[in-house]
Amino acid sequence: MTEWAPQYSKAERIRLLLFHAAWAVPLFLLTEWFFFPWFERYVETAHCHRYGVFNGLELVLYGLFIGLPLGLALLVLAIEGRHSFQILRLGQSPLPDEKVFRATRYVYGNRARIKPLIFFLLVVFLCGVSVQGFFWADAMIGELSPDVSRCLGVPVAQRYIFP
Numbered sequence: 778m779t780e781w782a783p784q785y786s787k788a789e790r791i792r793l794l795l796f797h798a799a800w801a802v803p804l805f806l807l808t809e810w811f812f813f814p815w816f817e818r819y820v821e822t823a824h825c826h827r828y829g830v831f832n833g834l835e836l837v838l839y840g841l842f843i844g845l846p847l848g849l850a851l852l853v854l855a856i857e858g859r860h861s862f863q864i865l866r867l868g869q870s871p872l873p874d875e876k877v878f879r880a881t882r883y884v885y886g887n888r889a890r891i892k893p894l895i896f897f898l899l900v901v902f903l904c905g906v907s908v909q910g911f912f913w914a915d916a917m918i919g920e921l922s923p924d925v926s927r928c929l930g931v932p933v934a935q936r937y938i939f940p
Contacts, residue, residue, distance in 0.1 A: 781883070823836070824925075842911070861896045862893070868887070
């Protein structure tokens with residue numbers, strides 16, 4: 778006997794699509810029109826800015842090599858972690874009474890645990906990349922020699938935020 782998971786109706790699919798488009802499209806537009814242009818301008822003079830013991834260039838590189846993979850790992854863990862953990866615990870995919878988008882048979886046992894295990898291995902891999910990113914950023918900071926002449930256009934008040 779084969780059991781099938783319940784499917785979303787067409788109206789539910791459209792509602793989900795509109796809900797996620799309502800936050801994803803504005804986020805994409807804000808990122809594309811405001812954040813990326815600002816970030817490109819900031820990176821040009823990042824070495825001129827001081828934030829305590831760090832300068833802006835160090836913050837950019839550590840943020841890219843450590844913060845980005847670690848942030849991605851935490852984000853996917855927050856979104857999918859509980860769901861994958863429940864599948865690992867129950868040994869059933871999809872979970873009982875979980876709706877799906879297309880016709881899907883229930884899978885039980887170790888076969889159901891494969892995708893969540895791959896997911897958690899991906900999270901561990903991203904955390905490892907984040908740890909390795911510390912060494913990559915540290916080596917890159919040691920090799921860079923920023924153009925100090927660009928700091929002339931940056932006001933002194935912005936160059937040194939903290940004493």
